[in-house]
Amino acid sequence: MNQALTFIDTTIGKKIVMALTGVVMFGFVLGHMAGNLQVFLGPDAYNAYAVGIHKLGPLLWLARGVLLLSLAMHIATAMQLVAQSAAARPVAYKVKKNNKTTFAALTMKYSGMWLLGVLLYHLAHFTFPGIAMGDYQHQHFSAVYTNVINGFSVPWVTALYIISMCFLGMHLFHGSYSLFQTVGLNNPLRNGTVKFIAQSFALLVTIGNILIPLSVLLGLVK
Amino acid sequence: MSTINLVLHVWRQTGSDDKGSFETYQAKDVSEHSSFLEMLDQVNETLVADGTMPIAFDHDCREGICGSCGMVINGTPHGPQKATTTCQLHMRQFKDGDEVWIEPWRANAFPVVRDLVVDRGSFDRIIGAGGFVTARTGSAQDANALPIAKGIADQAMDAAACIGCGACVAACPNASAMLFTAAKAGHLNLLPQGQPEKESRTRNMVAQMEAEGFGHCTNHYECMDACPKGIDVEFIAKLNRDFVAATVTARAPLNTRAK
């Protein structure tokens, strides 16, 4: 049967959507990290940053809209592609060697699913409080510094965040470089440099984000 | 001349309706100088003598250029030696007493015909969708009538080295045919002769690849590692690029053809 295909019906098109929405979210996690590292500047600077963001009003909602849309498209295409590829090999190999790929690349769907779960938890934890745990008291966003200190004083919460940032690091270890191939920007002259820079950013996001909950738990930030 | 003995676990399947299973055979007194296919020939002679159906496997040129001798040997398409087809693989790559698992290419788009033989008709249909140029007939053109830069000619040649064996699909954790399609489209898309149909070729070959039910490319690069001709994944990036460009410029809907 003949069937008209659109760009987004093809695996190439879906993968490009994944890469572009991935870039949007990558940009977000970098900015989000830069913003929250201000916790090391003390309560006044950090609370002022939080208040400043909320003053953006419609701009904040525009940014949230773009992020939500990116997330939704990233997940929708991921699910379709993963299902399609699972169907592409109905009988598994008895013996299969992978020589070139990485653990991070082979587990993108699992690190991604973990990130989705933790994202929901994170929103419930800080943005829309109510599912908070322990002696944690959520206050208004103008007291976000106290929220962060209280939130990360619970060891298992801090552990969850640190583990999740390792998953984010793994997801981006593959994704940050892979996306250049996906959108067709591979060039053997530059691949090494691009890979190094991309994966450095992935490492930066992982370490930068781990520093915050870890410092609170260790009492370095009070 | 030294010989080795091997234990083979070979996938046996009578047809696409059969579930299939592994059978164990002894390969005795195999010359280290024989090829993997010659070793299978030798085993088949003993099977025939025993009244058992010989192991079916595809082969034609036995010199590494036709691409028909694909099988997965101990988890690697075409076996342990890099850039080598099964017919060119020598038994000196194995040690006496080795156990060897031999399986067909495993992909929905490559149904098993029998044992290790798969139907790679899906590749033919991808080529049929656009892997050609329209050339004028009549007297031959003057040599060098079409100038082609050396670098471009080299790149096109690298892509054209693809023998369509299917090892890329077999090696890919997603059973994706992107390396094959990229090599075949890229080879012609690079050359001046391929320009008139570049847009339709790119779109139609991609559409056919999709229709055949291959998986998607997640940039594991296992294909490149398994390719007996060493085709580079940079052609996949080129296909992605060409496909975006073709989507932007196309004036007609993209239709898949009947299987």
Ligand code: HEM
């Ligand atoms: C929240 C749930 C998420 C899920 C379920 C998910 C799932 C996936 C999957 C399955 C892939 C495809 C891997 C492949 O094809 O090789 C992928 C790629 C990618 N993801 Fe995610 N992901 C999620 C969140 C994120 C986040 C938060 C970011 C960025 C901070 C991100 C960035 C990327 C990037 C850059 C790619 C690479 C695209 C490419 O290979 O071209 N993802 N994701």
Ligand code: FES
């Ligand atoms: S038989 Fe032709 S390539 Fe192996």
